[in-house]
Amino acid sequence: MSRKLIIAGNWKMNHNAAATKAMIEAFKGQVAEIDNIEIVLCPTFTSLSAGVEATAGTNIGIGAQNIHWEENGAYTAEISAEMLKEVPVQYVIIGHSERRQYFGETDETVNQRLHTALKHGFIPMVCCGELLEERESGKTEEVVSRQIKGGLAGLTTEQMEKVVIAYEPVWAIGTGLTASPEQAQDVHACIRGLVREMYGDVADKVRIQYGGSVKAGNVNELMAKPDIDGALVGGASLKADDFAALLNNAL
Numbered sequence: 319m320s321r322k323l324i325i326a327g328n329w330k331m332n333h334n335a336a337a338t339k340a341m342i343e344a345f346k347g348q349v350a351e352i353d354n355i356e357i358v359l360c361p362t363f364t365s366l367s368a369g370v371e372a373t374a375g376t377n378i379g380i381g382a383q384n385i386h387w388e389e390n391g392a393y394t395a396e397i398s399a400e401m402l403k404e405v406p407v408q409y410v411i412i413g414h415s416e417r418r419q420y421f422g423e424t425d426e427t428v429n430q431r432l433h434t435a436l437k438h439g440f441i442p443m444v445c446c447g448e449l450l451e452e453r454e455s456g457k458t459e460e461v462v463s464r465q466i467k468g469g470l471a472g473l474t475t476e477q478m479e480k481v482v483i484a485y486e487p488v489w490a491i492g493t494g495l496t497a498s499p500e501q502a503q504d505v506h507a508c509i510r511g512l513v514r515e516m517y518g519d520v521a522d523k524v525r526i527q528y529g530g531s532v533k534a535g536n537v538n539e540l541m542a543k544p545d546i547d548g549a550l551v552g553g554a555s556l557k558a559d560d561f562a563a564l565l566n567n568a569l
């Protein structure tokens with residue numbers, strides 16, 4: 319089963335609109351020949367329009383870093399599907415570990431956000447991953463299984479096919495520590511097995527990204543694993559040259 323790689327840059331709270339434009343101007347020519355990887359950049363909300371403008375006519379898609387489940391209302395600092403459609407963005411990150419750790423995101427809110435994202439036609443990238451103490455106490459599969467079962471509950475098979483899952487061990491995010499390709503592959507295979515239990519053979523079509531200190535020097539060995547179908551990249555996606563090198567090394 320061949321799945322197109324999807325490699326996304328999560329810029330987190332970095333790059334204002336001017337920096338977004340400058341990065342993309344320096345970046346787009348370096349990746350213009352890549353047609354076998356879906357390339358996505360996820361700037362902060364106020365930089366999304368600059369991102370869409372700067373990527374017009376290129377092979378680069380734009381995603382947001384969050385989406386609220388309600389259509390509108392009294393939800394200070396949240397963002398609605400309609401607002402994101404107006405930009406317009408095509409992708410949304412849901413349930414990043416920083417949202418879970420610092421902002422009270424739960425499997426239940428992840429699931430609500432996911433349903434709204436799919437209803438409005440976005441391609442969601444749903445994050446999961448264990449803490450260091452959970453890995454060290456042998457709980458990785460238990461934690462990831464709870465996140466997948468809760469986060470991906472109640473979809474149709476057609477919806478599940480559109481979902482991208484990002485496995486990001488929390489201990490590997492921003493730390494320079496990367497899961498070994500074998501460690502990552504084990505969890506990716508486990509996640510695909512869970513999706514198969516829940517939704518059947520559509521699991522073979524679902525793309526599972528790895529995230530956590532991915533860079534130009536380690537992307538290739540990670541992408542070579544059978545159940546790793548892309549990457550969600552933080553630090554190494556901020557600079558045009560770094561991210562272009564990563565993408566060019568991926569295959």
Ligand code: PGA
Pocket residue numbers: 328486490491492493494529530531532550551552553554
């Ligand atoms: P990192 O972040 O690549 O800087 O480790 C990954 C992420 O948080 O998605």
